[in-house]
Amino acid sequence: MSRPLPNEPAPAADRFGWLPLAWAALLTLVLLGPALGRGYVLSYDMVWVPDLALRSDFLGLSPALPRAVPSDAVVAVLDAGGTGMLLQKLVLLGTPLLAAAGAVRLVGASTVARMVAVTVTVWNPFVVERLWIGHWPVLLGYAVVPWLVVLGRRVRDAAGVPLALWFLLPLGCLSASAGLVSAAALLVSAAGAPARRWAGLAALCLAANAPWLVAGATHAGDARTGTGSSVFGLGPDGAVPAPLAALGLGGIWNAEVVPGSRDGAAGWLWGAVVVLLAALGARAWWRRERRADAVGVAVLWLAGYGLAVLTWAAPGATSWLGENLPGGGLLRDGARSLALCLPLLVSLVASGAEVVVARAGGRVAAVALAVACTLVPVALLTDAAWGIGGALRPAHYPAEYAAARSAVVAAAAGRDGDLLVLPFTSYRAPDWNGHRKVLDPLGRYLTPNYLASDDLAVSGDVIPGEDPRASSVRAALRLPSATDRAEALGRLGVRWVAREADAPAADNPVYDAAVAGRTIHDGQRLEVVEIRSPVAVRDQSRTELVATALAWTAFAALPLVGAVTLVTRRARRMVTGEETTATVRR
Amino acid sequence: MGTALGAIASIVVGGAVATVTIIGLVSGSVNSGSDNPGDITSPTINYGSTSSAAGE
Numbered sequence: 238m239s240r241p242l243p244n245e246p247a248p249a250a251d252r253f254g255w256l257p258l259a260w261a262a263l264l265t266l267v268l269l270g271p272a273l274g275r276g277y278v279l280s281y282d283m284v285w286v287p288d289l290a291l292r293s294d295f296l297g298l299s300p301a302l303p304r305a306v307p308s309d310a311v312v313a314v315l316d317a318g319g320t321g322m323l324l325q326k327l328v329l330l331g332t333p334l335l336a337a338a339g340a341v342r343l344v345g346a347s348t349v350a351r352m353v354a355v356t357v358t359v360w361n362p363f364v365v366e367r368l369w370i371g372h373w374p375v376l377l378g379y380a381v382v383p384w385l386v387v388l389g390r391r392v393r394d395a396a397g398v399p400l401a402l403w404f405l406l407p408l409g410c411l412s413a414s415a416g417l418v419s420a421a422a423l424l425v426s427a428a429g430a431p432a433r434r435w436a437g438l439a440a441l442c443l444a445a446n447a448p449w450l451v452a453g454a455t456h457a458g459d460a461r462t463g464t465g466s467s468v469f470g471l472g473p474d475g476a477v478p479a480p481l482a483a484l485g486l487g488g489i490w491n492a493e494v495v496p497g498s499r500d501g502a503a504g505w506l507w508g509a510v511v512v513l514l515a516a517l518g519a520r521a522w523w524r525r526e527r528r529a530d531a532v533g534v535a536v537l538w539l540a541g542y543g544l545a546v547l548t549w550a551a552p553g554a555t556s557w558l559g560e561n562l563p564g565g566g567l568l569r570d571g572a573r574s575l576a577l578c579l580p581l582l583v584s585l586v587a588s589g590a591e592v593v594v595a596r597a598g599g600r601v602a603a604v605a606l607a608v609a610c611t612l613v614p615v616a617l618l619t620d621a622a623w624g625i626g627g628a629l630r631p632a633h634y635p636a637e638y639a640a641a642r643s644a645v646v647a648a649a650a651g652r653d654g655d656l657l658v659l660p661f662t663s664y665r666a667p668d669w670n671g672h673r674k675v676l677d678p679l680g681r682y683l684t685p686n687y688l689a690s691d692d693l694a695v696s697g698d699v700i701p702g703e704d705p706r707a708s709s710v711r712a713a714l715r716l717p718s719a720t721d722r723a724e725a726l727g728r729l730g731v732r733w734v735a736r737e738a739d740a741p742a743a744d745n746p747v748y749d750a751a752v753a754g755r756t757i758h759d760g761q762r763l764e765v766v767e768i769r770s771p772v773a774v775r776d777q778s779r780t781e782l783v784a785t786a787l788a789w790t791a792f793a794a795l796p797l798v799g800a801v802t803l804v805t806r807r808a809r810r811m812v813t814g815e816e817t818t819a820t821v822r823r
Numbered sequence: 824m825g826t827a828l829g830a831i832a833s834i835v836v837g838g839a840v841a842t843v844t845i846i847g848l849v850s851g852s853v854n855s856g857s858d859n860p861g862d863i864t865s866p867t868i869n870y871g872s873t874s875s876a877a878g879e
Contacts, residue, residue: 491871598826605837619847666861742866
């Protein structure tokens with residue numbers, strides 16, 4: 238049984254205390270539906286493979302911007318033995334549950350407040366849209382925000398680091414934007430703590446974010462985003478204009494991942510209901526909440542909403558950041574900061590539901606209004622159900638992928654060099670995935686460090702990627718002969734070339750071309766060639782290696798310290814328990 | 824009288840929201856059509872589209 242955290246309302250005293258978490262489990266199952274079935278959910282940026290091999294680029298040693306640092310490396314460690322599918326299901330299932338369990342700790346003790354908190358946390362545009370676009374590290378960051386607010390308050394009020402923080406902080410820092418959100422949630426909530434204690438927390442945040450910070454610092458000088466990245470700013474959510482959509486946690490830039498219901502009246506009503514309940518609950522919440530706690534979540538809301546709206550109001554600034562500030566491109570997706578709005582939103586809406594239910598005349602009416610408040614966010618966004626209407630159906634990799642991987646593993650034994658993925662385009666829509674879009678999974682499926690296009694086509698316009706090697710690859714592909722191309726690619730550090738015959742740009746001379754070498758796999762869908770020309774293997778400087786090693790040591794130390802603390806406490810409790818039992822027997 | 828009307832209104836609202844939710848969820852599970860298949864006739868597949876472009 239977990240002990241309640243300080244600042245957390247007492248557990249619901251009535252006999253329905255179990256209901257909110259049961260409701261969270263039910264909502265999560267309905268939200269995910271077929272996504273929990275056998276296979277891999279491959280949707281936009283969500284790429285999972287059976288056994289992601291750990292490689293140096295995942296640690297942040299790639300010349301490109303560290304967009305998947307440290308998430309890829311963490312997955313590579315945890316999915317050892319081919320458990321990638323299981324791990325993905327755990328992440329999909331655990332994220333909404335974790336968010337809901339944290340949210341109930343922010344609201345009043347009544348069952349209705351907790352039920353509404355669960356609904357608003359699990360069933361909102363932010364969760365649905367980020368799930369669809371596959372930003373699972375962002376969602377994990379979102380899920381730990383309520384926890385970090387509660388834990389930050391605890392650190393502010395009492396010495397010591399809560400055990401949960403050692404595990405939850407690194408979990409919330411699996412990508413750059415999620416890491417910044419997590420650090421803000423923790424540090425703002427702990428504001429007012431003695432300076433030394435607060436500085437200790439800041440050091441923990443630095444350690445949790447160290448892998449991508451160091452990777453960004455060592456490579457970001459070369460990795461700048463090209464023009465046009467302002468398209469990733471906050472946008473309208475269906476029919477709802479961007480600043481209004483953001484009030485209800487909507488406003489992702491990509492209109493393709495916005496559920497259809499957001500285009501009609503339901504989109505407006507979702508936001509209206511949430512804002513109305515929040516307005517109704519504001520007064521009671523302000524009176525009940527401790528001043529420092531209330532100010533903390535209000536500051537987080539202002540920061541999250543302000544940053545998101547800024548990317549909509551001043552798109553030029555976002556573009557400028559990406560083009561001129563090394564690593565600035567990591568922050569271009571403005572709506573991600575809306576995760577910071579969750580604690581205040583959920584507190585106010587839950588408080589509003591309590592106010593509404595308290596005004597009901599009689600018990601039956603109160604139950605009816607509680608049901609209405611709990612269900613209305615679902616009723617206005619029903620197309621999120623069943624894996625967003627089937628958009629998150631799992632798929633199975635063709636058997637040929639495993640054969641190609643085996644061939645590459647055999648060929649790569651004891652040899653360095655990168656793998657180039659052709660056609661040199663970033664997205665695929667393979668038939669075996671129901672033609673649903675996904676970031677090309679082949680590079681992750683195979684084992685070497687890989688070089689793939691990171692250009693992104695948005696509404697037909699191409700946003701240039703950040704990998705400085707990409708232009709050299711394109712130049713190499715334009716060379717007249719397969720031998721010339723192999724030599725040029727070898728000079729770039731490429732030893733293997735994997736070509737996907739079923740990709741749309743296959744054999745298109747702009748993106749694809751044959752490369753001379755030894756064919757180590759030749760199948761219906763894939764061909765892998767080993768370049769026989771000299772390969773200039775990428776060299777890492779000693780400074781870079783040492784900095785990366787230190788960053789990862791700091792990151793890994795957090796859950797390790799947590800595990801050691803947990804084991805020590807358990808052992809101490811067991812010893813104390815045995816002594817007590819022995820005393821009683823005596 | 825006012826209390827009775829309020830209670831009836833509450834029950835009607837609660838029942839209506841519950842009904843709409845169940846019907847919406849069931850119809851959503853039957854008519855699942857949220858796929859965005861990539862345009863495989865184009866060499867580069869769009870990562871996405873912005874609202875202004877989608878409305879064009």
